[in-house]
Amino acid sequence: MTGFSPWQARAWAQAMAALDAGRLPHALLVGGPAGLGKRALVRALARRLLCASPHDGHACGQCRGCALVAAGTHPDLIEETFEPNDKGELRKEILIGQVRRLGEKLALTPQIAAAQVALIHPAEAMNRSAFNALLKTLEEPAAGRYLILVADQPQRLPATIRSRCQLLRLDLPAREEALGWLAAHGHDARPAREALDAAQGNPGLAQEYLAGDALALRRAVARELVELAAGRAGAAELSSAWASDRPALRLRFAGELVRDHLAQRAGGPLSDPLADLPRTVGIAELGAWFDGATRALNALDGPLRDELQIAERLVRWRELFV
Ligand SMILES: [Zn+2]
Known part of the structure; x- marks a missing residue:
């Protein structure tokens, strides 16, 4: 897909191979360092799963499903992340109520698409009771339901959760590949190298450093x-x-x-x-x-x-x- 970095493209190819073979897992854990584009990858995957007429392995971008995903109103796409508290500040935890709500929706029949997709990010921000509620959802997989967890530090998730998910990793790319990607985004070689060193080899973080x-x-x-x-x-x-x-x-x-x-x-x-x-x-x-x-x-x-x-x-x- 245009716009994917090489490391996103590798993870995407893995997911598509599994999907084509009919073994895309019900629970997928997308893990890897912050800044590598995990959320963009997961959103593309959700679009693909909810699209009525995907072609060349990607969402068509034109069907009703694609339009609803783009508008953020697709009834078969469930997304849980930090919510604001009473003071309007974003919480630092994902709460049990959110996970229960997600589990209840995921148990329903899809309304428009052939599938239902639920995203939780960052998954490691769930608190203990939220994890326990999620276990219940993980134990009752149904056909056409996809639960996708996104975590910068998947190792921080309880083993009981990790063992029920298939891990799709985005890893830090080799230095040359990262520098090539930064060059393709218009960054000169010298600052790009300095930024990549400062970012410990993480090209997404390096790009953030270069922008500020x-x-x-x-x-x-x-x-x-x-x-x-x-x-x-x-x-x-x-x-x-x-x-x-x-x-x-x-x-x-x-x-x-x-x-x-x-x-x-x-x-x-x-x-x-x-x-x-x-x-x-x-x-x-x-x-x-x-x-x-x-x-x-x-x-x-x-x-x-x-x-x-x-x-x-x-x-x-x-x-x-x-
Ligand atoms: Zn479509």
């Missing part, structure tokens, strides 16, 4: 870590600056830069914006700092203020080099 000022931010974080190590910047000042502007992204970049620096010291191929750091600090200490940065990043949504988490990491960073 993330690369400049990452360079600034690298510079500030070097300055702080040399005692030319203060931890307190830096922490308040970091906390006031995209603290999570800065902390993530800091951790990844240190990890890349460690890889570089071990002879790895990545570029190393922290190359100017003094080599007096051992690999084990830097590794421990990286682990701490990961913990701090996970804690940013917690009860401690962001600035305290970040200050603790930056003070520790300075101490490593004194």
